[in-house]
Amino acid sequence: MTGAAPGGAGTPSWSDVLALVAQLDASGIADAEVVSAGVSVRVSRTVLGIPAGQAPVAATGPASAPATGSAPAGPPAAAPASAPPVPAGPVITAPMLGVLYHRPGPDQPPFVAVGDTVTPDTTVAIIEVMKLMNPVSADVHGVIAEVCVPDATAVEHGDVLFRLQG
Numbered sequence: 001m002t003g004a005a006p007g008g009a010g011t012p013s014w015s016d017v018l019a020l021v022a023q024l025d026a027s028g029i030a031d032a033e034v035v036s037a038g039v040s041v042r043v044s045r046t047v048l049g050i051p052a053g054q055a056p057v058a059a060t061g062p063a064s065a066p067a068t069g070s071a072p073a074g075p076p077a078a079a080p081a082s083a084p085p086v087p088a089g090p091v092i093t094a095p096m097l098g099v100l101y102h103r104p105g106p107d108q109p110p111f112v113a114v115g116d117t118v119t120p121d122t123t124v125a126i127i128e129v130m131k132l133m134n135p136v137s138a139d140v141h142g143v144i145a146e147v148c149v150p151d152a153t154a155v156e157h158g159d160v161l162f163r164l165q166g
Contacts, residue, residue, distance in 0.1 A: 018129070021096070089166030090140050091148075092118075094155040098129035100136075102151040110151075112162070116144045124162060127155065140164065 094100065102110040102125050112124045118138035125136045142164030149161050 018132075021129075089145060090142055090164045091160045092124055092136070092138055092140065092162040092164070094127060094157055094159040094161055095136060096127055096129060096134065097156045098127040098134070098154070100149050100151070100153050100155045100161060101126050101128065101133075102147070112138075112144050114144050114147060118142055118144060118164070136161065138162075 102112075104111070104126065111126075112118060112122065118124060119141055120137065120139050122138040123135045124138050124144075126133045127136055128134070144162055145165045146163040147161075148163060149155055149159065155161065
């Protein structure tokens, strides 16, 4: 890793951690761990052994440090028998993991709402990762049909954030 955080030469910086996450995201690797200057950083596409997209996403407070041991994962919960049908149409997905916000600030209106027309350059939300706010662009043309994730909710790469009219 390159760069150094205040407090020690060779200590990984936040940009190093973000670069590691980006490399994992772009690769087919399931997880990776890097140890440098006594600091261990582990990134993974799974949550307690359940692949991303299958694990439930809970809106919790600030993330806590991961435990050193791994807990055994139980079998995934069965889907409800009467799940509502999923509307057809294009979707806007999370480009990274973090906390999704629908508005640029607490006292400002949401970037988009149901019925709004979006273009590929339209900012539809922001995702906070390690105190960095990353804009989420629609990347498609369409009309917002459904907001799939509540404001201030933890999301993972690939989670469906918005559905567009088909």
